[in-house]
Amino acid sequence: MRDDGLDRAIDAAGGIAQLARKIGISQPSVSNWSRVPAQRVVAVEAATGVSRTDLRPDLYSEQAVAAEPLDPIDAARAQEYALLATLLSAPPSKRLLEQLAALTGDATPLGRAHADLARAASDTVAAKIEREYFDLFVGLGRGELLPYASYYLTGFLNERPLSRLRADLTALGIERVANSSEPEDNAAILCEVMAGLAGGSFEASPEAQRAFFEKHVSSWMGRLFADMESAENARFYRAVGALGRALLEIETEAFTFAN
Template identity: 85%
Template sequence: MRDDGLDRAIDAAGGIAQLARKIGISQPSVSNWTRVPAQRVVAVEIATGIPRNDLRPDLYSEQAVSAELVDALDAARAQEYALLATLLSAPPSKRLLEQLAALSGDATPLGRAHAALADVASSAVAAKVEREYFDLFVGLGRGELLPYASYYLTGFLNERPLSRLRGDLTRLGIERLTNNSEPEDHAAIICEIMSGLADGHFGASPEAQRDFFEKHVSPWMGRLFADIESAGNADFYRAVGALGRAFIEIETEAFTFAN
């Protein structure tokens, strides 16, 4: 039987198929769930508006992860990574576009990127953005871009960077989701993992988080976002690329200072 949190998410999304599409996985995968998997909680929260502590109270109750124990900056970082994970895993729904249009900005580089994303989201048509996502990341045969660490670091898919990533995930106790066809070095999955590291969900030390970023994010993901920003088929995703590039630059600088 499905638990209450999963039932609420399915209802909010408009059905199992719609929830699967919004978070970028197959319908059978969601059909096999009895509760929202830990690594999908943030994506489901963003796609449906159901709070994570309602989706998985065993993980996000006050007893499981006290908000007081998560630094406000780390919570903001986790949200940023979660947003990027959601936008890289699937095209945004009409509901998410409306939420993005309400983003506010400021004079900082990240604030300006938020404002630009809000501006483009306010006039975006979900069907057109879905086609744009298809052209960029899926395509007939392949998309304009391949958002995988192995490809960016070696020029080929499923290479040594993926093997190294799997080894580090095992050491961190992060398990691969069943029925997920994407290799773990997809940018969306790595951003989702960074979100879990930042908000303390995975229980890793700051040193382990920095090591993961320096090995699996900073060597390539900034280039991916720059390529999204300059891609010929990008319109809405041009703003996503600019946001991701600005955020990764900030993260890189912050981890450098931490060293």
């Protein structure tokens, strides 16, 4: 039996098939949900407009987070990772594009990346980005880019980096979405995991976060973002790549300093 939050998301999307398409996963996967999995909350919220507090009040309600206030820096980190997870998991909706176009920047590398993303969002429409996303990440047979750790680290899909990631996710208590065919080393899923770690949805010490970041994110994702910036089919996603690369550089420096 589905919970109220998931039912609202399905209704807002126009049905199970439409919700699955919007967040880039198979229809049977969504059909088997009884509630929105933690690692899909951000994508479903962006695709449907149903807030995360309604989708998973056990994770995002005031009562759920009141026990220990979140550090503002960690909240900002979680927000940046969640944005990347949303943009990598599916093309942005018209509503999200409008929100992105309203972003403001500053003189910092991340601020400049925000300003560039705002300009890119204001200069395009959702239909064009849907085609761009398809050409980049889906394609006829395969897209221009393969956003998987195994591919970037070994040249093949579903290799040792994926098995190591699964072991570490299990150790952190993060479960695979039931009946999902998408490998966990997809960049969107890893950004969603980092958002959960930074935001406190997944419990992990700063040392565990740093180890996960270095082993499963910074070891390859910077190259993916650089490839997005130079990809033949990229227009809007060049700005997404620049944002991702800027965030990883900041995270790498911060973890190194903390260590």
